[in-house]
Amino acid sequence: MVPKPAIIDFTVITPASGEEPPGLYLHIPFCKSRCAYCSFNSYACQSPPAAYLAALSRQIRYWAGQQWCRERTFATLFIGGGTPTIYGGSDLAGLVRLCLESFNFAAEAEITVEANPNTVNEQGLTVLRRGGVNRLSLGVQAFSDRLLVGLGRSHTLAEADAAITAARRAGFANINLDLMYGLPGQSSAAWQDSLAQALAHAPEHLACYELTIEEETPFARLVDKGELSLPAEDEALAMADLTHALLAQAGLQRYEISNYARPGFQCRHNLNYWRNGAYLGLGAGAVSCLSGFRVSMVREPEPFVELVQRGELPLDEAECLPLAARFRESVVMGLRMLDGISFARLQRQFGLTPPGYYGKILEELHQQGLVAVSQDNLRLTKAGLPVANQVLARLV
Ligand code: SF4
Known part of the structure; x- marks a missing residue:
């Protein structure tokens, strides 16, 4: 069934005060296989449809012509997925070129492409680099063939090593590696080994996520049947502690709950999300946040393509978020950053501050030692970081 597109007058969206330059996100919803x-x-899918790229390109041209976009200079472009590099280097470079020609971008814009190791080679990466892509984010997840098989990843350890080497040869000087810990059958020693192998490549950025079991995934079904054995809670905590210690020693500073970077290499696109900044998301299931309007596109690629081909907007939902909801969102997202959030910025944007808005709840969290509150800043403490989800749940 093709969902009805929402009708919104985008020309009424006005800039929120104190708004930072927005980011642009393009979603490529295809992978070689599902993890x-x-x-x-x-x-x-093995060969991604050309019709999807054509529809996405048409959407890029449409949105670039809208007043909200014409009035802004974009600071970042992020092509994510899925596996964007399931399309060839020249297809993706063509998308980047179209974006750079259609929207106003800052001269020093950060341009990231996400990739999986078995979908890249030096030639394709060189095309991307020459096309203006200046940051590569590789989904490695584990430096162990045994663990990669367990996760259902479609690549090997050798392919991960080869992809990183190829990216360096292609001229990428800003590489992120995504890694996961708390995996079935993973010990702290095995995690330490993965981190050491990652660090041997001297990445500028590492994202280290603890595995979470999401509903309706093969892992969730195995957990329900009692057939998946995950590391115990204290072992997972030990892995998290090991991560902070080893990466700090290696000069990678933790700046968000799961993200670490060398100085000057923090992911600007993601920082904008955590600061609850404005962004335009295009592609199946992509979400935009346009000065208080939340707009999402239809989730599945086929109806997305059909609607665009019929000349309709492929929208699923559009809503205007109340000010208090946006304020709470800014607090919850902002606390993910280790620097926390500035009251002056919140006051400027919403006319509200956390102590005034949350009152007793914040006092309790402070007394429990989970948050630090100063004259102009709120952040999670060392004790609050490992239980961030529980703390944030009280502020939603
Ligand atoms: S985890 Fe990444 S590579 Fe694996 S199926 Fe999901 S989007 Fe694709």
Whole structure:
């Protein structure tokens, strides 16, 4: 069934005060196969449809012509998925070129492409680099063939090593590696080994996520049947502690709950999300946040393409978020950053501050030692970081 597109007058969206330059996100919802833990909006296919790229390109041209976009200079472009590099280097470079020609971008814009190791080679990466892509984010997840098989990943350890080497040869000087810990059958020693192998490549950025079991995934079904054995809670905590210690020693500073970077290499696109900044998301299932308007596109690629081909907007939902909801969202997202959030910024944007809005709840969290509150800043403490989800749940 093709969902009805919402009708919105985008010309009425006005800039929120104190708004930072927005980011642009393009979603490629295809992967070679599905990983056992994945709940992202992605679909297995061997050869991705040309019609999807054509529809996405048409959407890029449409949105670039809208007043909200014409009035802004974008600071970042992020092509994510799924596996964007399931399309060839020249297809993706063509998308980047179209974006750079259609929207106003800052001269020093950060341009990231996400990739999986078995979908890249030096030649394709060189095309991307020459096309203006200046940051590569590789989904490695584990430096162990045994663990990669367990996760249902479609690549090997050798392919991960080769992809990183190829990226360096292609000229990428800003590489992120995504890694996961708390995996079935993973010990702290095995995690330490994965981290050491990652660090041997001297990445500028590492994202280290603890495995979470998402509903309706193969892993969730195995957990329900009692057939998946995960590390105990204290072992997972030990892995998290090991991560902070080893990465700090290696000069990678933790700046968000799961993200670490060398100085000057923090992911600007994601920082904008955590600061609850404005962004335009295009592609199946992509979400935009346009000065208080939340707009999402239809989730599945086929109806997305059909609607665009019929000349309709492929929208699923559009809503205007109340000010208090946006304020709470800014607090919850902002606390993910280790620097926390500035009251002056919140006051400027919403006319509200956390102490005034949350009152007793915040006092309790402070007394429990989970948050630090100063004159102009709120952040999670060392004790609050490991239980961030519980703390944030009280502020939603
Ligand atoms: S590669 Fe990423 S998006 Fe694709 S199935 Fe695996 S986890 Fe999901």
